Amino acid sequence: MPILTRWFIKTALVYFVTALVVGVAQAVQAPLGLPAVLAAAGPVYVHLLVVGWITQMILGVAYWMFPKHSKETPRGSDRLAIASYWFLNLGLLLRVFGEPAHTVHPAAGLGWLLGVSAALQWLGGMAFVVNTWARVKER
Amino acid sequence: MPVVSRWFIRASLVNLALGFTLGALLLWNKGLPIDSTLARLVPAHIEFLVAGWVIQLVMGVATWIFPRFGVRRSPYGSETAAWVAFALLNAGVWLAGVGPIVGRGAGAAILPVAGRLAEVAAAVVFAANIWARVRASGLSEI
Numbered sequence: 001m002p003i004l005t006r007w008f009i010k011t012a013l014v015y016f017v018t019a020l021v022v023g024v025a026q027a028v029q030a031p032l033g034l035p036a037v038l039a040a041a042g043p044v045y046v047h048l049l050v051v052g053w054i055t056q057m058i059l060g061v062a063y064w065m066f067p068k069h070s071k072e073t074p075r076g077s078d079r080l081a082i083a084s085y086w087f088l089n090l091g092l093l094l095r096v097f098g099e100p101a102h103t104v105h106p107a108a109g110l111g112w113l114l115g116v117s118a119a120l121q122w123l124g125g126m127a128f129v130v131n132t133w134a135r136v137k138e139r
Numbered sequence: 140m141p142v143v144s145r146w147f148i149r150a151s152l153v154n155l156a157l158g159f160t161l162g163a164l165l166l167w168n169k170g171l172p173i174d175s176t177l178a179r180l181v182p183a184h185i186e187f188l189v190a191g192w193v194i195q196l197v198m199g200v201a202t203w204i205f206p207r208f209g210v211r212r213s214p215y216g217s218e219t220a221a222w223v224a225f226a227l228l229n230a231g232v233w234l235a236g237v238g239p240i241v242g243r244g245a246g247a248a249i250l251p252v253a254g255r256l257a258e259v260a261a262a263v264v265f266a267a268n269i270w271a272r273v274r275a276s277g278l279s280e281i
Contacts, residue, residue, distance in 0.1 A: 050189075055188075112170060112171065114166050114167065118163040122159050125159035133152060136152070138140055
């Protein structure tokens with residue numbers, strides 16, 4: 001298993017646990033009187049699971065298991081693959097902190113965090129698509 | 140990797156690109172507002188990523204790597220059934236995801252229902268076709 005795949009999968013596992021913890025925290029927020037920012041974390045909970053856990057797990061396994069690109073570059077461009085990891089995760093982390101904070105304090109000027117997060121995650125997804133496309137072949 | 144799996148997987152990559160693009164627009168719009176009507180893209184964003192990306196990728200990879208049949212029948216099961224599942228799923232994703240945006244009047248309600256029905260049909264055809272391949276590895280008697 002390549003090192004980058006291990007990073008993808010281990011990070012995905014961290015997001016998996018984190019997402020479920022956020023789910024529990026959301027469920028007990030009102031009864032325990034926890035900070036209101038948790039009540040605004042619904043979209044974060046969903047994206048931790050769908051992007052951080054499921055999509056990231058797929059990216060890691062596809063990078064490892066899909067047919068080889070070529071003898072010289074079996075997994076396509078390593079630069080693009082590494083870029084997809086960092087863009088996706090930095091973007092998602094910005095969202096995790098920025099979105100609930102922006103929802104609870106809309107006048108605090110934190111909207112740019114969501115703009116940067118959107119751009120980074122988009123770049124991460126596109127880097128993966130471009131790098132993987134040529135590996136979808138017979139063998 | 141059989142041809143139909145390549146189509147499933149490449150279509151899933153296209154859906155990933157579309158879903159991420161819509162998602163990026165929605166998130167950007169939430170932080171740095173562009174247009175309040177962009178919220179109409181939410182169903183398409185969800186449809187492209189859940190059914191078009193994740194579900195479709197699973198279907199393509201399963202068709203590729205599950206235990207194959209032997210020499211007396213097609214190794215990947217019925218190719219026709221696999222193509223029908225592919226066509227139904229993708230029609231369903233577009234109808235359910237884009238239908239509410241482009242549909243007018245009754246069409247806005249009917250198109251998503253037609254899309255969901257197509258997705259159900261895709262699931263039934265896919266499950267029936269791959270059912271017998273869920274078995275121990277090794278040579279099949281057929």
